[in-house]
Amino acid sequence: MRQRIVGIADMQVSTEDSEVLVTYSLGSCIGLAIYDPEARVGGLLHFMLPDSSLDPSKARQKPGMFADTGVPLLFKTAYTMGLQKQRARVIVVGGAQILDDSGYFNIGKRNYAMLRKILWRNNVLIDAEDVGGNLNRTLYLEVGTGRAWVKTPGQEMREL
Amino acid sequence: MSPAEPILEAMDKVKPFPQVVLKALNLLQDPEVPASKLLEVIQYDPVITLRLLQVCNSALFGFRRRVESLQQALVLLGNQGMVRLLVTFGALELLRDPLPGYGLEREELWHHSVACATLTQTLLRQVKHPEDTMVFTGALLHDVGKILLNEYAGKKYLEINLLVAEKDLSALEAEKEVLGIDHAELGGLLGERWNLPPGIVSMIARHHEPVHPGKDPMAVCLVHLANIVCVQMGIGAGARGLASRPAPDLLLALGWSPRTLDACVSDCWCELERIRTLIGIPQNGRA
Numbered sequence: 001m002r003q004r005i006v007g008i009a010d011m012q013v014s015t016e017d018s019e020v021l022v023t024y025s026l027g028s029c030i031g032l033a034i035y036d037p038e039a040r041v042g043g044l045l046h047f048m049l050p051d052s053s054l055d056p057s058k059a060r061q062k063p064g065m066f067a068d069t070g071v072p073l074l075f076k077t078a079y080t081m082g083l084q085k086q087r088a089r090v091i092v093v094g095g096a097q098i099l100d101d102s103g104y105f106n107i108g109k110r111n112y113a114m115l116r117k118i119l120w121r122n123n124v125l126i127d128a129e130d131v132g133g134n135l136n137r138t139l140y141l142e143v144g145t146g147r148a149w150v151k152t153p154g155q156e157m158r159e160l
Numbered sequence: 161m162s163p164a165e166p167i168l169e170a171m172d173k174v175k176p177f178p179q180v181v182l183k184a185l186n187l188l189q190d191p192e193v194p195a196s197k198l199l200e201v202i203q204y205d206p207v208i209t210l211r212l213l214q215v216c217n218s219a220l221f222g223f224r225r226r227v228e229s230l231q232q233a234l235v236l237l238g239n240q241g242m243v244r245l246l247v248t249f250g251a252l253e254l255l256r257d258p259l260p261g262y263g264l265e266r267e268e269l270w271h272h273s274v275a276c277a278t279l280t281q282t283l284l285r286q287v288k289h290p291e292d293t294m295v296f297t298g299a300l301l302h303d304v305g306k307i308l309l310n311e312y313a314g315k316k317y318l319e320i321n322l323l324v325a326e327k328d329l330s331a332l333e334a335e336k337e338v339l340g341i342d343h344a345e346l347g348g349l350l351g352e353r354w355n356l357p358p359g360i361v362s363m364i365a366r367h368h369e370p371v372h373p374g375k376d377p378m379a380v381c382l383v384h385l386a387n388i389v390c391v392q393m394g395i396g397a398g399a400r401g402l403a404s405r406p407a408p409d410l411l412l413a414l415g416w417s418p419r420t421l422d423a424c425v426s427d428c429w430c431e432l433e434r435i436r437t438l439i440g441i442p443q444n445g446r447a
């Protein structure tokens with residue numbers, strides 16, 4: 001199967017049965033995978049930060065950088081390729097933390113909180129997730145089947 | 161015998177630090193150094209000269225005229241810019257190999273190091289300091305101890321991982337406990353052996369210490385912070401990178417909110433994309 005890599009602050013949507021969308025290095029960043037089993041449309045977003053009000057011009061340039069611009073863009077792009085929200089399976093991976101008691105380095109938690117808020121407002125439920133902890137994760141989404149896998153260093157791949 | 165002894169003996173096996181880069185760094189210790197002196201040092205290395213010219217002529221710099229000589233390149237880039245390019249290439253040779261002992265793929269450590277180096281410059285601007293090639297270099301080389309410790313960390317991979325997972329140790333603490341030395345300390349020793357400027361050695365050796373801007377040099381604090389931010393984002397975090405401890409109260413002492421840090425991260429990422437294209441790492445490649 002051909003891998004299509006989703007970089008940091010990037011997003012890809014595919015209808016190619018032979019493709020696997022993959023995103024590496026999910027630390028505090030979050031990988032959001034969506035899949036419509038009927039239309040066989042899969043999309044994957046790798047966002048870095050929760051809130052685009054930080055820098056609206058960057059958000060225009062690179063909407064995948066922020067949750068509040070990347071998530072709508074992912075869904076909208078997938079809609080144009082046939083995905084329907086009510087059929088979509090939604091998978092969330094990442095949002096890890098370093099060993100920080102002060103709470104200052106909590107981008108992971110803030111990313112996850114923002115994502116939940118956006119999905120909740122849009123009546124989208126999360127079907128499977130692997131978030132938090134201090135793990136560095138890789139997320140795979142098979143476009144032909146919708147199967148999603150997470151890989152952490154030193155561990156076998158795990159299906160979500 | 162301490163478990164660290166064979167590791168210290170193995171220091172002799174590590175590749176030497178590129179002499180042209182070292183000479184250029186030492187010259188740059190004097191901020192007033194004339195460009196002609198830098199030119200003298202660099203021009204005798206044809207490989208580096210060629211690469212510098214190739215980069216200067218790439219579309220990203222957008223120079224209108226073709227850059228045909230090192231002299232022209234130096235005028236366009238300035239002393240600092242030239243040395244930064246030099247150390248970035250020099251570091252690529254040192255840091256590009258995969259490090260399975262740390263769960264790092266080929267070029268992953270180099271990419272992490274370039275990200276840290278770039279981020280230090282964003283952080284320097286944030287604390288109203290001018291950009292600084294020494295800090296850039298310290299950040300670029302902060303994990304150099306890993307290239308030597310990789311073999312030993314690989315042999316004790318599971319043992320180190322277990323300590324991190326079950327004893328709540330940071331990756332660095334676990335490494336020190338199992339191997340008798342950690343990559344920061346070892347990197348500092350390596351830097352001394354290479355005769356790197358003392359300021360850079362200290363940034364390498366202390367990049368995991370609980371530094372504080374009231375007591376420690378700003379350079380050391382910012383290399384620490386840049387490393388923490390990059391591993392947090394998963395850039396070159398490898399097998400255990402997120403098990404890192406930030407210096408307590410560092411952000412508080414700098415007077416920053418989490419949002420200040422977010423802004424630095426976002427600025428740095430855009431700059432990094434530019435550099436990545438410049439050096440020829442695929443844009444969507446494994447970070």
